[in-house]
Amino acid sequence: MTVATTCPYCGVGCGVLARANADGSVHVEGDTQHAANHGRLCVKGSALGETMDLRGRLLHPMLRAPDGTLQRASWDDALDRVAAGFRRVIDEHGPDAVAFYVSGQLLTEDYYVVNKLAKGYIGTANIDTNSRLCMSSAVAGHKRAFGEDVVPGCYEDLEQAELIVLVGSNTAWCHPIVYQRIAKAKESANPPRMVVIDPRHTATCESADLHLPVKPGTDVWLFNGLLAFLFQHGAMDARFVEAHTEGFAQTLAAAQKDAGDPAEVARICGVQLADLLNFYRWFARCKRTVTLFSQGVNQSSSGTDKVNSIINCHLLTGRIGKPGMGPFSLTGQPNAMGGREVGGLANMLAAHMELENPVHRQVVQSFWQSPRIAERPGLKAVDLFEAIGEGKVKALWIMATNPAVSLPDADRVKQALARCEWVVSSDIVAQTDTNAYAHALLPALGWGEKDGTVTNSERRISRQRAFLPAPENARADWRIVCEVARRMGFAEGFEFDDVHAVFAEHARLTAYRNHEARAGDAPAAHRLLNLEGLANLGRHAYDTLQPVQWPVAASGEGEARLFAYGGFSHPGGRARFIATPARMPRHATDREYPLVLNTGRVRDQWHTMTRTGKAPRLTGHIPEPFVDMHPHDALRCGVREGELARVQSRWGAMVARVKHSGGILAGNVFVPIHWNDQFASDARVGGVVNPVVDPISGEPEFKHTPVSVEPFPVRWYGFALSRELLMPQGLSYWTSIQGDRFRRYEIAHRERPSECSAWARAWLGVTDPDADWLEYEDRSTGIYRAAHVIDDRIESCVFLSSRPDLPARHWLASLFVQERLEDDDRMALLLGESSGPAASAGPTVCSCFGVGRDTICEAIRTHGLETPAQITSRLRAGGNCGSCVPELRQLIAEVRAEVNA
Numbered sequence: 001m002t003v004a005t006t007c008p009y010c011g012v013g014c015g016v017l018a019r020a021n022a023d024g025s026v027h028v029e030g031d032t033q034h035a036a037n038h039g040r041l042c043v044k045g046s047a048l049g050e051t052m053d054l055r056g057r058l059l060h061p062m063l064r065a066p067d068g069t070l071q072r073a074s075w076d077d078a079l080d081r082v083a084a085g086f087r088r089v090i091d092e093h094g095p096d097a098v099a100f101y102v103s104g105q106l107l108t109e110d111y112y113v114v115n116k117l118a119k120g121y122i123g124t125a126n127i128d129t130n131s132r133l134c135m136s137s138a139v140a141g142h143k144r145a146f147g148e149d150v151v152p153g154c155y156e157d158l159e160q161a162e163l164i165v166l167v168g169s170n171t172a173w174c175h176p177i178v179y180q181r182i183a184k185a186k187e188s189a190n191p192p193r194m195v196v197i198d199p200r201h202t203a204t205c206e207s208a209d210l211h212l213p214v215k216p217g218t219d220v221w222l223f224n225g226l227l228a229f230l231f232q233h234g235a236m237d238a239r240f241v242e243a244h245t246e247g248f249a250q251t252l253a254a255a256q257k258d259a260g261d262p263a264e265v266a267r268i269c270g271v272q273l274a275d276l277l278n279f280y281r282w283f284a285r286c287k288r289t290v291t292l293f294s295q296g297v298n299q300s301s302s303g304t305d306k307v308n309s310i311i312n313c314h315l316l317t318g319r320i321g322k323p324g325m326g327p328f329s330l331t332g333q334p335n336a337m338g339g340r341e342v343g344g345l346a347n348m349l350a351a352h353m354e355l356e357n358p359v360h361r362q363v364v365q366s367f368w369q370s371p372r373i374a375e376r377p378g379l380k381a382v383d384l385f386e387a388i389g390e391g392k393v394k395a396l397w398i399m400a401t402n403p404a405v406s407l408p409d410a411d412r413v414k415q416a417l418a419r420c421e422w423v424v425s426s427d428i429v430a431q432t433d434t435n436a437y438a439h440a441l442l443p444a445l446g447w448g449e450k451d452g453t454v455t456n457s458e459r460r461i462s463r464q465r466a467f468l469p470a471p472e473n474a475r476a477d478w479r480i481v482c483e484v485a486r487r488m489g490f491a492e493g494f495e496f497d498d499v500h501a502v503f504a505e506h507a508r509l510t511a512y513r514n515h516e517a518r519a520g521d522a523p524a525a526h527r528l529l530n531l532e533g534l535a536n537l538g539r540h541a542y543d544t545l546q547p548v549q550w551p552v553a554a555s556g557e558g559e560a561r562l563f564a565y566g567g568f569s570h571p572g573g574r575a576r577f578i579a580t581p582a583r584m585p586r587h588a589t590d591r592e593y594p595l596v597l598n599t600g601r602v603r604d605q606w607h608t609m610t611r612t613g614k615a616p617r618l619t620g621h622i623p624e625p626f627v628d629m630h631p632h633d634a635l636r637c638g639v640r641e642g643e644l645a646r647v648q649s650r651w652g653a654m655v656a657r658v659k660h661s662g663g664i665l666a667g668n669v670f671v672p673i674h675w676n677d678q679f680a681s682d683a684r685v686g687g688v689v690n691p692v693v694d695p696i697s698g699e700p701e702f703k704h705t706p707v708s709v710e711p712f713p714v715r716w717y718g719f720a721l722s723r724e725l726l727m728p729q730g731l732s733y734w735t736s737i738q739g740d741r742f743r744r745y746e747i748a749h750r751e752r753p754s755e756c757s758a759w760a761r762a763w764l765g766v767t768d769p770d771a772d773w774l775e776y777e778d779r780s781t782g783i784y785r786a787a788h789v790i791d792d793r794i795e796s797c798v799f800l801s802s803r804p805d806l807p808a809r810h811w812l813a814s815l816f817v818q819e820r821l822e823d824d825d826r827m828a829l830l831l832g833e834s835s836g837p838a839a840s841a842g843p844t845v846c847s848c849f850g851v852g853r854d855t856i857c858e859a860i861r862t863h864g865l866e867t868p869a870q871i872t873s874r875l876r877a878g879g880n881c882g883s884c885v886p887e888l889r890q891l892i893a894e895v896r897a898e899v900n901a
Contacts, residue, residue: 003467004031006454007045008105008447009606011331012036012177013456014045015547018448018467026052026448026468034547036155036456042176042881043604043618043847050615052448052468058430059472062441070441075473079480082397082440083487085422089395090122099126099384099393102344103400104135104333107452107464109502110477111335112342113494114399115350117481118378119343120370121490125355125378126393128346129339130401132381132698134332137298139340140697141307142329144578145315147569148352149340150528153290153326154458154549154560159185160324163286165195165279167219167310168296168703170202173603175294175330176883183207183882193286195279197222198296199598200670201663203886210278213665215270216596216704220302220582222269223309225259226280227252230316235284237318244566244574245315251577255312258582270665283313288324295332295600299702301586303694308578315575321564331457338455341529342506346378347698351510352529367512370493380698381407382691389416397424399477400444402608404433405676408700409651410686426477429610433677433684443474447611450476452499455550460558461534462547478502500542507531528562528569585704586692589667593649593706595633596668599685600702603883604847605674613679616740620844623737624746625656625675625683627709630666634658637709642804644712644733644748647671649705652687655712655733657804669709673702680735681728714748716782717804721745721812722764722796742796742816744809756784756800764788764796776830787829792820797829807832810841810852845891846877846884856888860895867892 007014015034019027026049032039061078062070073081089097100118102111111129118127142149158164158181171179185192186207196208197219205211214222230236231252241248259265262280266273283289291314297306311327319325331337343350353360355377365373379387385403387393389412396417407413417423417437425438428446435441448468455461482494496502511532533552537545549558568575589596604618612618627647629637639645639658646655647669656671664670675683690705714732721742728734733748753759756777760766766773766788775786782802788795794815799806811834815825828834842854856877865871868888872879878888 001467003465004034004463005465005467006334006462007041007048008334008464008611009042009044010175011333011336011457012175013334013454013458013460013462014041014177015462016041016045016048018048020468025049034462036458036460036462036547037177040177040180040881042883044606044612046848046880047612047615047618048447050617051611053614054471055614056429056431056610057446057471057474058427058441058443059474060443061473064439075475078440078442079483079487082424082442083484085424085439086122086395086397086484087488089422093394095122095124096126096378097393098122098124098395099379099388100128100397100399101381101384101401101403102127102129102339104129104131104336104339105400106339106477107335107450107454108338108342108506109452109499110399110481111339111344112350112502112506113478113481113496115343116368116370116493117485117490119349119374120365120368120372121485121488121493123372123374125346125374125376126384127344127378128381128384129344130381130403130406131333131336131339132345133406133700133702134295134298135329135336135340136345136380136697136699137300137303137694138293138307138329139345140304140694141311144304144308145311145575146563147571147576148528150562150569151329151337151457151459152321152562153328155181156560157290157324157326157328158182161185161192161288161290162324163193163195163282163289165197165283165289165291166204167197167291167293168298169292169294169330170198170200170204170600171292171294171330172203172206172883172886174601176881178292178330179204180882183885193282195282199665199668203603205663206886206889210275212269212271212275212279215268216598216668217300217302217585218269218582219297219306220309220580221259221265222276223306223313224255224580224582225262225265225276226283226313227255227309227316228260229262229280230284230313233284236316240318241316244568245577246574247577247579248316251312251579254579254581287319289314289317289319290324290326290328292328292330294330296703298697298699300699300704301692301694301701302583303699304696305578305580309580312577312580315577321561323561326561329457334456335454337457337459338453338461341455341510346380346384350506351512352527363513364509367509368493380693382693382698382700385413385416388420391419394420395422396420397426398434398438399426402432402434402610402676404437405608405684405686406673407686408689408702409691410684410689411652412691426480428474431678432608432610442480443472444477444480445470445474449474452478453503453545459549460547461545461550463543463545498539500537500539503542504535504537507535507537511535526569533557585701587690587704587706589706593708594667595629595707595709597647597649597685597688597705597707598668598670598703599673599689600670602672602674605672607674608676609674609679614738616738617844617847617850619737619739620850621847622672623744624735625654625672625680626659627656628659628661628664628670629709630664630668631660632666633669633709634660639709639711644714645709646712647685647688647707647709649688649690649707651690651705653682654685654688655682669707675735681731681733683735714750715752716800716802717748717806718798718800719744719746719806719809720764720796720798721809721816723816724765724796726763739813740817742813744813752782752802757786760784760786760798764798774826774829783832785830785832789821789826793818794821799832808842810843845887846875848880849876851875851877853891856891857895860892861899865892
C-alpha cells in the first residue's frame with residue numbers, strides 16, 4: 001500500500017509517496033498533490049529507499065555496565081534506570097541539574113511531550129535543540145520585528161516575484177526543490193531577476209543575474225546601506241510605515257550612521273560599487289521582492305541583527321504578506337519550525353508563549369495542570385554543554401542528534417559528555433560519536449516507522465505517516481518520554497494513548513486563552529500560532545489530515561500569507577523596526593590564523609551522514625571531506641590540490657583533502673560539516689569552529705573562524721574497495737564510503753609498509769596462501785596494486801602510490817556488480833586502468849541517474865550540446881531533482897572554452 005508522508009530532510013517539507021515492497025525494498029516518489037513540491041524530490045529524497053535497511057540500527061535498549069561495555073536490557077529495566085537516574089539528580093541537586101538536548105528531526109508530538117516534561121513537571125527550562133545551531137537567529141529576528149516567530153509568506157511568492165534575493169543560502173544544493181521553483185520562474189515569459197549574496201560562488205550563482213561576493217560578516221552593512229538608499233530614493237511606503245510600524249526613525253539613523261554612503265559600504269563589503277548600486281536599484285524598483293535567507297545569515301555572532309536588517313528593508317517598503325513579496329527564512333531541518341511551535345528552545349514556552357512572561361507561564365501551567373512551571377530561561381546549546389563540562393548539569397537526555405559532531409568547539413563537548421554523571425541517548429543508530437559517551441541507549445523509530453506531524457518553512461503542517469512496522473524493540477520518542485515521566489511520578493500528565501492525543505492537546509493549547517496572554521496594560525494581541533481548526537480532530541481526521549498552513553481557522557482553512565494589513569503580534573499590533581549597528585565577527589584573522597573558515601553542507605549529504613551515508617548514489621558526488629581554498633592561499637600555505645592538509649584553529653584541528661573549486665575568495669576556506677569519526681579519521685570540522693555565539697539568539701558563529709592550513713605529510717596514498725568491512729583506524733588518514741555491494745576506503749599513511757604484499761593481505765583479511773591473489777608492484781615508483789578474487793568474483797582490492805593521483809575508482813566499482821571477472825578485467829586490475837565504458841564515466845555529477853562528468857563532457861563535445869535541457873534529453877542527467885543543473889552549466893562552459901582555446 002502506498003502511503004503519503006513527508007521527507008525527513010530539509011525544511012522544504014516535500015510530500016513523499018512511499019511503499020514497502022514484498023522483497024523488503026522501499027519505493028519512494030514525490031507526491032504530486034503536496035503543495036510544497038508538486039511531485040519533485042531532490043536526490044536525497046529520491047534515495048530514501050536506499051537508507052531503510054537495518055545495518056547499524058539501534059534495535060534494543062542498552063545499558064553501560066561498570067566495566068564500560070554496553071549490554072542489552074529490557075525496556076522495563078532501561079526505563080527504570082533512566083527515570084531513577086534523573087530522579088536521583090533532581091532530588092540531590094535540583095531540577096536545573098538535568099537537561100534535554102533534542103532535535104529538529106523529532107516530530108512535533110515528540111517535541112511537545114518532552115518539553116512538557118521538562119518545563120511543566122520537572123520544572124527546568126534546560127531543554128534546547130540542535131535548531132539552536134541553524135534557526136535561532138531567524139526566530140529571534142522574527143520575534144523582535146513581528147512579536148512572534150512567524151514566516152509571513154509562502155513558496156508561491158517565488159513564482160510571483162519580480163526580484164528574488166538569496167542571502168547566505170546555497171539554495172541549489174541545500175534546498176533544491178525551492179531552487180527548482182525559482183529556476184522554473186526564471187524560464188517564464190516574465191522572469192524575475194535573481195541576486196545571490198554569498199562570499200562563495202556556489203551552484204546557486206549559476207542562475208543569478210547578479211552575485212555579490214560580500215566579505216564574510218558584512219551583511220548588516222549591506223542591508224543597512226540598502227535601508228538608507230531606499231529612504232533616500234523615495235522607495236518608502238510611508239502609509240504602511242505610519243499605520244503598522246514603530247521605531248523607524250531610530251533605525252534609519254543607525255543605518256545612515258554606519259552605511260549611508262554606498263561607496264563606503266562597497267569598500268567594507270568588498271564588492272564593486274556598480275554591482276552594489278545595481279542591487280539597491282533593483283530592490284527599489286521591484287515591488288514584488290522576496291528575500292530568502294538561511295544559514296549564512298543565521299550562523300553568526302550578529303545573526304539576529306542580520307535578520308532584522310533584512311526585515312527592516314521589507315517593512316520600510318511595505319513588501320510583506322502580499323503575493324510575491326516578503327522576507328523568507330529557509331529552515332534547515334524538517335521540523336525545526338514544529339519544535340519552535342511547542343517551545344523546544346530553552347527560552348520559549350509551548351504555543352509561542354514567552355517563558356519570561358508571568359501571564360504566559362500561568363496560561364501554560366493552567367492548561368497543563370502541571371505541578372510547576374519553569375520560571376526562567378534555560379541554558380542554550382553552547383552554554384548547556386559548558387555547564388555540563390563544569391559539573392553544573394549532571395544528567396542529560398539527548399534525542400535524535402549528535403552534538404559531539406555538530407556543536408562548535410566539539411572536542412570540549414566530548415570532554416563534557418565524558419564527565420557527565422548520567423547520559424541518555426534516544427537514537428536510531430547504535431554507533432555515533434555521541435553515543436560512545438551514553439550510559440543508556442534507547443532505540444527510537446526512524447523515518448518510515450514514525451507517525452506524527454512536521455511543519456515546514458512556509459508554516460505548512462504535514463503528516464509524517466508510518467509505512468513500515470517498528471523494527472525489533474524500537475519505540476516512538478513520545479512514548480519513551482511518557483514512560484519515563486510516569487516512572488518519575490508524573491503519571492497524570494502523560495496518559496496519552498496514541499500520537500493523535502498528543503497532537504490534539506498541542507492544538508488545543510495554541511487556541512487556549514489566545515487573546516488573553518498579555519501582561520501589563522497594553523492592548524491584548526492574539527498569537528498567530530493558532531490551530532483552533534485542528535483542536536477537535538478525531539482520530540480518522542488526524543490520520544487523513546491534508547497539509548495546511550497555520551493559523552488554522554475554526555473552519556479548518558489555513559492562511560498562506562500574513563501581515564499584508566498589519567496585525568502583528570506585538571502589543572498594539574505594530575511591527576518594530578530594529579536598529580542594527582554593524583559589527584564584525586568577534587575573532588579576527590591574524591598572522592597565526594590568517595584565513596577565515598566557513599562551514600556548510602554539500603549537495604548529497606545530510607547532517608552527520610547516519611542516513612545518507614548508507615546510500616551508494618549519494619556518496620559518489622563528493623566522497624571525501626575537503627578543504628576548498630583559493631590557489632594563491634594554497635601556494636602560500638604550502639599545500640597542493642589533491643593532497644592532504646591540516647586545518648587548525650585555536651580550538652582544534654582536522655584533516656581533509658585540498659580542493660580548488662574556483663568559487664572561493666582569497667583569504668577564505670570552506671569545509672563541509674558532515675564527516676565524523678564514524679566515516680573518517682579526523683574530519684570533524686565542529687572541533688575547529690569557535691564557540692562564540694550571537695548574544696541574543698545563542699546561535700554559534702559557524703561561518704567565521706580564523707584558521708591556518710598546513711601540509712599533512714604522508715609517505716603514501718591509496719584506496720581500497722572491499723565487500724567486507726575493513727578496520728582502517730591504524731592509518732594516518734582514512735575515509736569510509738559506501739558503494740554498491742562494497743565499501744570504499746581512501747587511505748594515507750606516514751610510513752610505507754616494508755612489505756606491501758604482506759600488509760595488504762593482512763589488512764584485507766586474506767589468510768589463505770593459495771588464495772586467488774593478483775598483485776603488481778613497482779618499487780621504483782612506489783606503486784602497488786592487489787586484488788583478492790573468490791570464485792572468479794572480486795572480493796577486495798587495494799591500490800597504493802607515493803602520489804595522490806591514483807587510478808579512477810569508477811570502473812573498479814563496476815567490477816563489484818559483476819558476477820564474474822573476465823580476463824580483461826584481471827589485466828585491468830594489474831594495469832590500474834580499464835578501457836571499458838565504466839572507465840570513462842568520471843566522477844558522479846547527476847546522482848539521481850548515476851551520470852559521470854566525463855560522460856557528460858564527451859556528449860557536449862560530440863553532439864554540440866549547449867543547454868542543460870539538451871543534456872537531460874540525451875543522458876537524463878538533470879531530469880529529476882535538478883540539483884546538478886548548475887554543474888551541467890559549468891561543464892558546458894568548460895567544454896566550450898576548451899574547444900575555443
